[in-house]
Amino acid sequence: MTAKAPRARKIVATTSLAGCFGCHMSLLDIDERILDLIELVEFNKSPIDDIKTFTKECDIGLIEGGCCNDENVHVLTEFRRHCKTLVAFGECALMGGLPALRNFLPLKECLEEAYLNGPTVAGENPGRIIPHDPDIPKILNRVYPCHEVVKIDYFLPGCPPSADLIWDALVALVTGKELEPQYRTFKFD
Amino acid sequence: MASFVRYTLDGKTCLAEEGTQLVAAARDSGVYIPTLCNHPGIPPKGSCRICTVLVNGIPQTACTTKVVEDMNVTTGTPELEAFRKAVVEILFAEGNHLCPSCERSGNCELQALAYRYRVTVPHFPYLFPKRDVEAWHPKLVKDHNRCIQCKRCIRGIHNAEGKALFAFGKRGDKVVINIDPDTSRDIGDELAQQAMDICPVGAILRKGKGFDVPIGRRRYDREPIGSEVKP
Numbered sequence: 001m002t003a004k005a006p007r008a009r010k011i012v013a014t015t016s017l018a019g020c021f022g023c024h025m026s027l028l029d030i031d032e033r034i035l036d037l038i039e040l041v042e043f044n045k046s047p048i049d050d051i052k053t054f055t056k057e058c059d060i061g062l063i064e065g066g067c068c069n070d071e072n073v074h075v076l077t078e079f080r081r082h083c084k085t086l087v088a089f090g091e092c093a094l095m096g097g098l099p100a101l102r103n104f105l106p107l108k109e110c111l112e113e114a115y116l117n118g119p120t121v122a123g124e125n126p127g128r129i130i131p132h133d134p135d136i137p138k139i140l141n142r143v144y145p146c147h148e149v150v151k152i153d154y155f156l157p158g159c160p161p162s163a164d165l166i167w168d169a170l171v172a173l174v175t176g177k178e179l180e181p182q183y184r185t186f187k188f189d
Numbered sequence: 190m191a192s193f194v195r196y197t198l199d200g201k202t203c204l205a206e207e208g209t210q211l212v213a214a215a216r217d218s219g220v221y222i223p224t225l226c227n228h229p230g231i232p233p234k235g236s237c238r239i240c241t242v243l244v245n246g247i248p249q250t251a252c253t254t255k256v257v258e259d260m261n262v263t264t265g266t267p268e269l270e271a272f273r274k275a276v277v278e279i280l281f282a283e284g285n286h287l288c289p290s291c292e293r294s295g296n297c298e299l300q301a302l303a304y305r306y307r308v309t310v311p312h313f314p315y316l317f318p319k320r321d322v323e324a325w326h327p328k329l330v331k332d333h334n335r336c337i338q339c340k341r342c343i344r345g346i347h348n349a350e351g352k353a354l355f356a357f358g359k360r361g362d363k364v365v366i367n368i369d370p371d372t373s374r375d376i377g378d379e380l381a382q383q384a385m386d387i388c389p390v391g392a393i394l395r396k397g398k399g400f401d402v403p404i405g406r407r408r409y410d411r412e413p414i415g416s417e418v419k420p
């Protein structure tokens with residue numbers, strides 16, 4: 001006879017791609033509920049516990065930021081592979097956000113402005129080198145929302161999403177209940 | 190004397206003055222029909238289609254429909270609601286709507302409708318069109334990234350001589366709303382404010398204005414659009 005195992009905590013992984021970490025700050029903004037969260041979930045790969053690579057399969061993956069380089073695509077694909085449910089949270093993950101402002105310009109123009117012609121670099125780069133070391137992630141032609149790269153199961157809007165929305169969503173995912181977002185927390189800014 | 194007609198609105202018999210715009214008549218009877226290109230006081234256009242309702246079973250825009258005797262109107266089937274959500278999604282995908290950096294955020298009718306229909310990401314691919322920001326007018330900024338081509342400004346904003354300040358150029362997906370540079374040179378703050386107010390989104394802004402109401406106190410921060418219509 002085996003003893004009844006305690007209810008397994010759901011395993012959560014999080015990452016920030018082309019984001020500003022504001023969404024992660026908002027996650028921390030759940031304040032003392034973080035103590036309840038720790039009862040409900042266990043974190044795996046995440047900047048919160050600094051686990052760099054997946055050590056087990058996860059139930060929930062939270063994605064902040066869109067994809068602006070090939071490393072973002074790699075990480076996002078890894079998340080899709082290791083997480084049963086993938087949640088994109090924040091404006092950048094949902095539509096590209098601020099980084100997507102470059103989507104209106106050719107990539108060449110952006111790089112030339114950043115490394116050759118911009119007022120802060122003019123004359124500072126005599127070799128006129130645009131960084132291209134193989135160790136540096138390659139920038140994509142434009143910024144892609146996460147759902148244009150892999151399948152995303154749920155979306156939480158906001159810049160950042162409010163802590164209450166993130167909390168409500170995590171509780172819904174952990175308990176298996178449907179999330180009816182409150183109007184107050186469902187915002188794009 | 191005005192003559193009243195009897196019509197059916199979502200199964201209930203209602204009275205309205207004959208010839209009343211359906212959107213207004215429904216509002217008076219406590220039924221909210223969402224609108225975007227429609228604005229009280231200016232001629233309806235029927236261009237955004239979000240006010241589509243079933244009139245005698247046939248989809249019609251409620252802003253261009255007048256109430257007549259025995260008309261049977263249905264405003265809120267699941268199909269109509271899904272259609273309206275799709276209209277909002279198309280508009281978000283078609284332009285460059287970066288809400289976090291928009292002066293109109295919180296007071297934007299398009300955003301408020303997206304909240305109402307709980308739009309997260311459009312079911313359509315983002316187009317990221319390259320569009321300009323006209324910032325050289327003395328009183329106004331025209332941000333073409335945010336324009337939804339509802340043409341409210343064209344219909345509603347005229348100077349003291351009755352000359353329209355806005356006009357559209359090109360056709361189809363290339364349509365662009367232009368400001369007449371000669372007329373815009375001499376407008377005052379009051380007309381500039383009216384132009385900003387008539388725009389449902391953040392495409393027309395007064396120079397030097399914006400972000401003057403804190404988050405939490407803006408028009409759609411607490412109550413969804415349409416909440417003012419009470420049954």
